[in-house]
Amino acid sequence: MRIGVNLFPSVGGSGNLATRLGEHLADRGHIIHFISYQKPFSLMWQQPKGVYVDLVDNFDYPLFKDIGSPYGVALSSKIVRVSRSANLDVVHSHYAIPHAMAAFVAREITGVPYVVTLHGSDVHTLGIDPAYRPIVKHTVQHADAVTTVAEFLRQKALNELGIEREIEVIPNFIDVQTFRRAEGLRLVVESGCVALRSGTETIDPEERVILHASNFRPVKRVVDLIDAMRLVVDELPRTRLVIAGDGPTRIQVERRIEELGLCDNVHLLGIKSNMRELMCTADLFVLNSTVEGMPLVLLEAMACSVPVVTTPAGGVPELVRPGVDGVVTEGFETEELASAIIETLEDDVRRQSLGRAGRRRVEESFSASAVVPRYERLFEEVIE
Secondary structure (H helix, E strand, O other), X not given: OEEEEEOOOOOOHHHHXXXXXXXXXXXXXXXXXXXXXXXXHHHOOOOOOOXXXXXXXXXXXXXXXXXXXXXXXXXXXXXXXXXXXXXXXXXEEEOHHHHHHHHHHHHHHHOOOEEEEEOOHHHHOOOOOOOOHHHHHHHHHOXXXXXXXXXXXXXXXXXXXXXOOOOEEOOOOEOOOOOOOOOOEEEEEEOOEEEEEXXXXXXXXXXXXXXXXXXXXXXXXXXXXXXXXXXXXXXOOOEXXXXXXXOOOHHHHHHHHHHOOOOOOEEEEEOOOXXXXXXXXXXXXXXXXXXXXXXHHHHHHHHOOOOEEEOOOOOHHHHOOEOOOEEEOOOOOHHHHHHHHHHHHHOHHHHHHHHHHHHHHHHHHOEHHHHHHHHXXXXXXXXX
């Protein structure tokens, strides 16, 4: 098949999943055309055989000075051109806004069918906002097929976005051969900074390392995680929190770290491409969100046998079964999160057991080999 993929190319969840899926489909012999405003993040270092990147035209024009370039129009036009030049069989739109609309317009012109995958805020937040809802609803409703990455999102699409059609749940996935436990990787602290090294040099073996990774949007509650970390350090002083990522609340996070006197216990790494290696240095991974679809970062941690502590945000309990594959708090209170972290860090036997259980969970239900063929079959049905 010749598949066009329109996506956000950043390190966020929808773009990450879209790129990984495209790469796996290319490995299975299909031709993939990523259509976006820049090269997807994970393709910056290598571009597999059978994968092409088609950049959307962007230009300045005085008329658009106050409102910005009309990206949706340019994206639709690019999909039309790629559909014709590459003879696409299907277009896969990840994240409805503006990708479902662009694929809908392109189908009206070329007749090439499109599939929409809903990832999260395009359903439960932006998708239901009056500024976007009529277009999102129409272009999702009239797609040739629709998927969500979690049952939680499917219900949101039906009940709040008002979609009245079949929606298939195909969960996020991870390459369990790439994301797996590696030994001999340790974090070291030099002049207050954290670095990753192989070998024997390490943070004090008695210290525990908690890892968090996100895009620092308010929904990720990184500031609240710092508050919880103050309670953890009060109980377990030899604990460090390492945070990968960047985003809009970073300044507030930095200030909160200083206010709570945690500069020696919390380390901000910025955006990192070596997440697998970082995962393998952690004793625990923590996600503290209020809303999630099917967070890839939890899949990555679990695939690396890192025990997870998380909140019951959206689709998270569909992945992490409370007390079975990891720790899921009952609510979203800072004190409860801190207690869950402390209890997990203090019980080495249970922590290691949860790490192994998380790995098994991903291998059985959320691996690339289990999920990618489902997309493949869906595309084949749409093309027929």
